[in-house]
Amino acid sequence: MLYSKWLLVAHDDPVSPEIYAALCARENNRCCVSKTVKDLSPTFIVPPSIVGDEDLQTGGRLRPTLEALLSAEVVETLFSYLRSSSGDKKTALQNLWLMSPQARAAYRSGHIWIEKYDDDLRVEIVYTFLIRRKQPPYFPAIKDGFYSIPVKADKSRFPLPYDFLLRIHSAVSDSLHCSTIETEIRSGWGPIDKGYTPGTFGTFCLRALFALLPVSLRLRLCQYLFKSIGQWVAKGDPSIKILPLGLYLKVNDVGSPNEANALRLIEQHTTITAPKLIDFTMDLSTGNTFLLMTKVTGVPANKVYYRMTYEERRQLAIDVGNCISQYRRIPKPSEYNHLICDTTGGPITDHRHGTLGPFISKEDFLDDLLGNFEHFKIERPLSYLYEKKHDICFTHSDLHLSNLLLQGGRLSGIIDWEHAGFKPEFWEYTRLVWSYRNDKRHAKDFELAFDKCYTEELEAERTLWKPRIPRN
Incomplete structure (x- = not known):
């Protein structure tokens, strides 16, 4: 009142x-x-x-x-x-x-x-x-x-x-x-307008259609679709367009097929709901890539996280953990020469550090990550990263809430696999926390998504996130 x-x-x-x-x-x-x-x-x-x-x-x-x-x-x-x-x-x-x-x-x-x-x-x-x-x-x-x-x-x-x-x-x-x-x-979550999605048969037909087209025609078609049809996913975002038939078209100037390959691996080795790859093509004159994929229905978790109960947040972390457990079992192709690399065997990318590597060992990766602060690696807490044994496994590398889609308060899919690759196992958790550096509650909530505790690794990573004065 x-x-x-x-x-x-x-x-x-x-x-x-x-x-x-x-x-x-x-x-x-x-x-x-x-x-x-x-x-x-x-x-x-x-x-x-x-x-x-x-x-x-x-x-x-x-x-x-x-x-x-x-x-x-x-x-x-x-x-x-x-x-x-x-x-x-x-x-x-x-x-x-x-x-x-x-x-x-x-x-x-x-x-x-x-x-x-x-x-x-x-x-x-x-x-x-x-x-x-x-x-x-x-x-x-x-x-x-x-x-x-x-x-x-x-x-x-x-x-x-x-x-x-x-x-x-x-x-x-x-x-x-x-x-x-x-x-x-x-008032509850209410109904969700799923809209149209191609489904299994529609995805098969679309893939078959694009497979019949020559590369030059596929490129021209994607360029036309991106320029003339559909609407932007978000105002001011020039990289993703929503197309008819439940399709998304993503343009990237990095010139890497990493996300396309990641979607193939996710579909092949897991039951995770993620976009299905329809076609991937590159404009060799500009380096721009065009990724055509299916839509995943749901509301980005960052738009509704404020209203989720503690029980719903806990369940979200558990659901994300089930997905992590699945894609961590994706094998790295034996022909790749580097231990830490993206899904194509090339350099890894991340919003946090840009482009690095690839690396033949975890130590090389950490040395590059530390940069001018490499001499701190023998001190706590950074020494934890070197001393502890870590598996190298498939990693999404950007589990920001905006990439977790929800329906009725439950996880309905994971999107944006652009930075996926084979990285040290702790990276998924510390990278997730990095997006919300000062939110200790968020870090605690998502501990449930992992079957191991990475407290020491997070302490070491937080040290790297703070500006430091190098020694002379």
Whole structure:
């Protein structure tokens, strides 16, 4: 009830033309979050009208709830401040942001909050907006980032938002945010629109069709499809297109058949749901490769992980572990001359280190990985990587949540095998954690996906992730 009343009064507080003009001048007529300039509205950090709500007054039925959330002392300080600031332009500006409709809705619903950073090391005051676990609907495609102080630097005429009020909003908005997530969880996962997929027979027919075409015609067809048909998987992503008939077309300028070969191996040796390879061709003049494959249905886990229960997250890790156990049994072809390599026997690639190798031993791989810090390899914790015995096995090498697809809260497939290869067994886990470096909970959750403990290897890897000063 407290949450709904807080939201109810959030849009009712009027702002005088004088205060609105001063706010626009302070913010240079732009949204404080998205920096857009259209349809801007004044947005209170804490709506002053709450002081007139009988349920929130001393003795009111919701006052104990608010005091439990903020403390009785903080609530009294807040109400005293709001009463004393009524109608005053300078104190009103300390309680206002200028926001676009999308940012305004997200801010009121608790999906984003804003903090103030002001210390002796900074020349200027800086505010940062942060997005909570759930990406707000219709929110601008911008990442967490810093918003510099408004253009108008005269803080005596155009005061900046009061950090006390920002802390109040952060505490209340976190509860609002969690409330919306709880409602979403209670409503269940709902049906998923699977769309059309070729199926086993359709995949066979498509493969047969492309096999009959000469290489030059296959290349021209893929170039035409990529240029003229379908839609991008994500706005701004120029590498993958969704085509009719349940197909995806991926273009890469690396010029490697590694992902295509990885998909062949996964289909041949496992029962893992992954894209099925239809065709792979390369433009020798540019080095661009065209990978035509089938669609895997599901929602990327990173879009719904915030609302997954602990039991569902645990099950996801177990399901991923079952897949890992399967593809780790894929044999490396005996004709490959290197121990650590991609699925074609060539150099390994990774978002973390770029292109390396191939390598004839784990030690060579580690030496290259350490680079200028090779002399630390005899010290703990890096020595763990050298001393412990590790199998070299097939590795996906990018088990980011965005590459794990879900249906009804369960794993439905794994995509993006571009960096697959034969690598030390610990790499799958440490690389998974690397994508979420500061999220210790994520690292703990996915320990269940592995039949061995890689705590020492993770400690060593974390050492490499931190910048270090080389010895002379």
